[in-house]
Amino acid sequence: MGRWEADAAGRLRAAALELFGEIGYEQTTVSAIAARAGVTARTFFRHFADKREVLFDGAERLQQLMVDSLVQAPPGASPLDAVAAAVMKAGDFFDDERRPYARLRAFVIATHPELRERELIKMARLSAALAAALGQRGVDEPDASLAAEAGVAVFRIAFAQWVAESEQRGYREIVSASLARLRALTKR
Amino acid sequence: MGRWEADAAGRLRAAALELFGEIGYEQTTVSAIAARAGVTARTFFRHFADKREVLFDGAERLQQLMVDSLVQAPPGASPLDAVAAAVMKAGDFFDDERRPYARLRAFVIATHPELRERELIKMARLSAALAAALGQRGVDEPDASLAAEAGVAVFRIAFAQWVAESEQRGYREIVSASLARLRALTKR
Numbered sequence: 001m002g003r004w005e006a007d008a009a010g011r012l013r014a015a016a017l018e019l020f021g022e023i024g025y026e027q028t029t030v031s032a033i034a035a036r037a038g039v040t041a042r043t044f045f046r047h048f049a050d051k052r053e054v055l056f057d058g059a060e061r062l063q064q065l066m067v068d069s070l071v072q073a074p075p076g077a078s079p080l081d082a083v084a085a086a087v088m089k090a091g092d093f094f095d096d097e098r099r100p101y102a103r104l105r106a107f108v109i110a111t112h113p114e115l116r117e118r119e120l121i122k123m124a125r126l127s128a129a130l131a132a133a134l135g136q137r138g139v140d141e142p143d144a145s146l147a148a149e150a151g152v153a154v155f156r157i158a159f160a161q162w163v164a165e166s167e168q169r170g171y172r173e174i175v176s177a178s179l180a181r182l183r184a185l186t187k188r
Numbered sequence: 189m190g191r192w193e194a195d196a197a198g199r200l201r202a203a204a205l206e207l208f209g210e211i212g213y214e215q216t217t218v219s220a221i222a223a224r225a226g227v228t229a230r231t232f233f234r235h236f237a238d239k240r241e242v243l244f245d246g247a248e249r250l251q252q253l254m255v256d257s258l259v260q261a262p263p264g265a266s267p268l269d270a271v272a273a274a275v276m277k278a279g280d281f282f283d284d285e286r287r288p289y290a291r292l293r294a295f296v297i298a299t300h301p302e303l304r305e306r307e308l309i310k311m312a313r314l315s316a317a318l319a320a321a322l323g324q325r326g327v328d329e330p331d332a333s334l335a336a337e338a339g340v341a342v343f344r345i346a347f348a349q350w351v352a353e354s355e356q357r358g359y360r361e362i363v364s365a366s367l368a369r370l371r372a373l374t375k376r
Contacts, residue, residue, distance in 0.1 A: 080373050120308045142345045146370050149341035157330045157337065182334050185268050186374040 011037040016054040017104045025051075025108050025115075045069055055105055055115065061123045062093055063129055071131045078140045083130055083151030090155065094162060094171040105164040127152040150188045154178045197235045199225040204242040205292045213239075213296050213303075243293055244305065247310045250281055251317055258321045262293045271318055271339030275363055278343065284349060284357040294351040315340040342366045
């Protein structure tokens with residue numbers, strides 16, 4: 001995919017989120033998204049199956065980034081430290097430039113049950129992928145699943161804070177704080 | 189609901205799970221479930237909206253049982269101890285008599301993506317309900333959500349072990365062990 005094409009995908013994503021915010025998810029058509037991005041509907045369909053996919057097409061790349069990070073964690077890292085490295089690595093996606101779009105996306109998903117379900121499925125897949133990667137590092141069950149679920153819980157809760165309107169801290173700072181809270185909560 | 193009616197619901201549940209195991213979920217009709225339970229299809233529909241509901245109608249009662257248990261935990265209990273009490277309390281549902289049906293149910297759900305999604309939604313609702321109950325105990329965010337998610341993770345993973353064919357231990361014993369593993373994994 002050339003630079004023009006890659007830019008088209010980015011413009012389509014931005015256009016879709018703007019329209020979802022302005023006129024609502026249901027009212028937004030593929031034609032309107034394409035027009036706002038300055039491309040044809042045909043170009044839209046070269047990048048996304050439908051308007052829902054605009055919200056979720058980054059999920060696989062994010063999961064791969066996180067799994068790769070877990071796999072590459074130092075051999076001596078504990079299961080939770082390896083998962084924590086993966087959750088921190090997701091910060092490459094979640095910079096301040098992306099924050100307004102992430103807020104809009106979170107709002108659209110929160111207000112549509114079928115999108116919330118899709119998001120839940122995505123999180124369950126992420127948890128299973130992280131548990132499998134821990135398994136490859138020699139971590140047995142149920143430890144692999146427990147550490148993966150704990151990490152995904154931190155990820156979900158930190159992400160929800162990061163997109164909250166009142167939140168000023170960056171993604172990584174929030175993850176660190178959430179992880180510290182989890183450790184404190186589970187301490188005997 | 190009289191005793192005869194309550195028995196009908198139980199017989200319908202058992203009949204449905206037997207048929208799901210014998211001929212498969214798709215192939216099982218409401219008529220066949222009713223016939224196996226010795227009641228009419230009309231009686232089936234007095235208890236369940238459709239065959240899928242047979243698998244999920246206990247979810248709300250289970251959630252209420254767990255929330256009540258969390259609310260009634262001693263005032264000095266830590267957030268995780270209160271959630272752990274709720275997860276242990278679910279053991280009232282999961283006794284050895286129910287285990288063969290729970291195994292069948294888990295198998296049917298695992299092999300049907302739309303049922304797996306329904307189960308994910310159920311778990312997300314349970315987590316939100318437990319977090320809200322922690323909030324009423326004065327636990328702030330993100331601690332309430334983190335403790336609830338950690339507890340639901342223990343619940344899911346312990347339940348999956350409990351229904352595994354090779355597993356001999358009872359539900360509460362597995363929950364205790366999983367909780368101890370979670371504490372060990374999150375220890376600095």
